[in-house]
Amino acid sequence: MKYLFRTLLVCTLSIALFSCKNEVKETPVKTEITPVKKKELSVQESEIVSSILAKAMATKEAKKFVSFMLTAGVTDMLSKDEGPYTLLIPTNDAIDKVNKNIMTSLLNPANKADLLNLVNSHIIKGELDSAALVQNIKKGNGKYEFTTLSGATYTATRDDIDIVITDVRGQKAILGKTDILGSNGILHLMNSVLSVN
Numbered sequence: 197m198k199y200l201f202r203t204l205l206v207c208t209l210s211i212a213l214f215s216c217k218n219e220v221k222e223t224p225v226k227t228e229i230t231p232v233k234k235k236e237l238s239v240q241e242s243e244i245v246s247s248i249l250a251k252a253m254a255t256k257e258a259k260k261f262v263s264f265m266l267t268a269g270v271t272d273m274l275s276k277d278e279g280p281y282t283l284l285i286p287t288n289d290a291i292d293k294v295n296k297n298i299m300t301s302l303l304n305p306a307n308k309a310d311l312l313n314l315v316n317s318h319i320i321k322g323e324l325d326s327a328a329l330v331q332n333i334k335k336g337n338g339k340y341e342f343t344t345l346s347g348a349t350y351t352a353t354r355d356d357i358d359i360v361i362t363d364v365r366g367q368k369a370i371l372g373k374t375d376i377l378g379s380n381g382i383l384h385l386m387n388s389v390l391s392v393n
Contacts, residue, residue: 246378246379247274247275247276247378247379247380247381248274248279248281248283248376248378248379248380248381248382248383249262249265249271249274249275249378250275250378251376251377251378251383252265252274252283252285252376252378252383255285255373255376255383255385257287257288257289257373257385258285258287258288258383258385259288260288260291260292261285261286261287261288261291261315261318262285264302264311264314264315265315267303267308267311268308268311268312268314268315268316269308269312270312270315270316270319274319274380274381275380277380278380279321279323279380279381280322280323280380280381280382281319281320281321281322281323281380281381281382282319282320282322282323282324282381282382282383282384283318283319283320283381283382283383283384284318284319284320284344284361284369284371284383284384284386284390285318285383285384285385285386286318286369286385286386286387286388286389286390287372287385287386287387289387290369290386290387290388290389291389293388293389294389302314313346314346314389316344316345316346317344317345317346317348317390317391318344318390319344319345319346320342320343320344320345321345323381323382324342324382325374325375325382326359326371326374326375326384329352329359329371330354330359332352333352333353333354333359338353338354339351339352339353340352340353348363348364348390348391349364350362350363350364350390355370358370358371359371359374361386361390363390363391364391365391367388367390367391368388369386369387369388369389369390370386370387370388371384371385371386372384372385372386372387373385
């Protein structure tokens with residue numbers, strides 16, 4: 197009986213030992229890289245991507261005024277229209293300085309026309325880069341008047357090296373970051389919100 201028990205034990209261990217051998221068969225895997233075809237932008241799509249609206253959206257200091265432009269509905273004009281346009285965009289800090297009651301009123305959907313008027317008072321038909329503004333100020337004996345899409349009339353002057361825009365109420369805005377070019381115009385950042393006539 198002992199002999200039988202030993203034989204069974206040896207056989208069981210042998211079977212267990214040989215059956216536990218894990219041979220993994222490797223299956224060849226084909227790795228094929230499929231190139232991604234880049235879609236060519238149409239001329240119109242390319243112009244939209246490089247428009248002054250797109251440039252304004254990419255400028256973090258203009259974030260709040262860009263939201264005003266979106267709400268006012270001038271996005272098609274500034275992204276698809278040939279222009280050229282000049283945007284005088286108040287910085288986020290400039291907008292934060294505006295009276296909270298005025299801002300609440302402007303952002304009320306019932307007052308969309310007032311918001312549109314404010315936005316249009318910061319848009320000029322035509323392209324005015326900083327060099328053109330300086331030249332026009334020199335030609336005008338120290339001042340240059342221009343009209344915005346809303347009909348507001350502003351005066352550009354120089355204060356040392358700064359270009360200063362003054363509205364009819366005497367509110368002044370100094371141009372900071374200037375000459376941000378888009379396919380259909382140019383934009384300048386300024387440190388104040390100009391009032392509407």
